[in-house]
Amino acid sequence: MSDTPAPNSSPAAAGEAAQIIDRGYRSYDGPRTGLPGSIRSVVRYSVRHTLGLGRAARHKILPWLAVVIALVPAVVFVGLAVVLDIDMIEDEILPDYHEYYGFITTALFFYCAIIVPDILVADRRNGMLQLYLSTPLQRWSYLASKALAVAAALAVLTMGPVLFLLVARTIEGSGPDGLIEWIKIFVRIIAAGGAISAAFTMASLAAASLTDRRLFATIGVVVLLWGSSFTTLALVEAADMSAQVYAFDLGGIADELKNRIYGVEGLDPFGAPEAREEDAFQPGAGREQLSTRFVVAANFAWVALGSAVVWWRYRRLALSR
């Protein structure tokens, strides 16, 4: 054996390396984060909750299924183009940015109907709402936190896949020409994703605020999304009412705003306007007659209406007797 002591074997060295593990409960005089910290924490927790992070495996299935629905087509398109070594644009392997929203809308509807209601309903059912409101959070800041969380989760769906396409095209060499064009597309992706997320967030939260049962909230979201679409379509196409009735079609009017942001005239995300036949039935085709100002106002109205319903419901909500 060597006589040389091993490094850090002296009591002094051991003392320097030692840490107090059990500090025990003690008073706290340090800084506090205040209301912004409270909101950040609820947003972070709620995003994790809706995505099933930190929860049992069964809670992860549905949210990640929605992500898969939104993202996998983009991955497949890019993968095919790379593996087969073909020109994405020339061979029309990849849909254009605005054309990809068909996949996103499916995932969005699914997410809003199945996942989003839980974010409000669970807090009311298990009493967490009362606990939250016994902290610096107020009703408005609690609701704002929840809305931010839902919007952030929906933004993953509305922006993530299209941003992936943008990056893939850029790497592949078929992306926008020059930095300015690239930034334009990037801003459009963010703006369109943000607008769609905002409208869907407030509409689905409004439905969730009206009931303490998840199933009823899901039915409410389904009626709101699909019902409004079918009803307005019937009113315009069959009853020959004004195209402005499409303002009541949440999915359609949000999609139309997306088209306006991308500067696309047509409404069918999978068909170019010039490809349409004059006599062919085009669901929602009348929306293109609406002015951009009207489309923007209609989307704002959906956000405002959803916010008003949620606030009306929570303003006087009795927490306990």
Added chain:
Amino acid sequence: MRPYDPRVTIVETQALTQRFGSTVALDALDLQMQPGVTGLVGANGAGKTTLLNAMLGLRIPTSGSLTVLGYDPQRAGHRLRANVGFAPERNVLPDEMRAVDFVRHLSEVQGLPRGEARNRASDTLWLVGLGEERLRTLGTMSTGQRQRVKLAQAIASDPKLVLLDEPTDGLDPVQRSEMLTLIGQISRDFSINVVLSSHQLEEVERVCDNIVALDAGRLVACGPISDLIGAGDGITLELVDVAEPAGSVDAVEAALQAGGIDVRRHEATLALRGAAFEELCDRSRDAVAAAGARIRRLETRRRTLEDLFEDAAR
């Protein structure tokens, strides 16, 4: 309203009234709560939870004024609540969440920075005896453990005041005793003021420094518990209900009442008040002798919280 002095007053109300339609949940309460552990006692429906909710700013009182730690809960609720921990009566624990994550999350919401919230969540769970259980999900915990988790989340952010709504609800006697010890320790060792809502009078007597007693929304008593209960208050006279002469206990009761003594009878035991100790003893002796009854027990009586409520009911 007087300036807040934490050495004197934690909570102060003036004519605080809360109505729900035709029901009066709080009826013109005028009270002050001093530092330490305050027991908020009363039967179910007495208005305890309503008062706690008003103290948190979760309810707008119909009329009157209320200050907690010097704040008006309606005007400065968010600033007040940053200094107050709350453990509600309801089962509010999300089943799939781990205890340490739950406490950490609510500490962050209460205003602690993330790192500090993480450390204090563990420290607090160790304090309440759940150190080894902190990584378990809440849904797998017993009622007693879940009550401790609720207590932990209420104190983790080191508040100035903790409101505990029926913290011993659903606990067995051993767990209840441990919980009360813990509550006393929190106030004594960490200088956290506690308002403990309970309908169990004996547990309030055991752990509280002050009491606020409510009955159907009205204030029955308010002040240091040592001033309100515990002092000698008459005598307890337990008789043997002999067969001959029959009705001897009834005769003793009647004789004492006729002499102006306040008599409360439970079977053969009489609680006597309304005169000096010596006089009560003398009159009892005379009444027992006249009725031919026999005494099993005679002792000084200690005033209890029950007496407060019985006096209020009269």
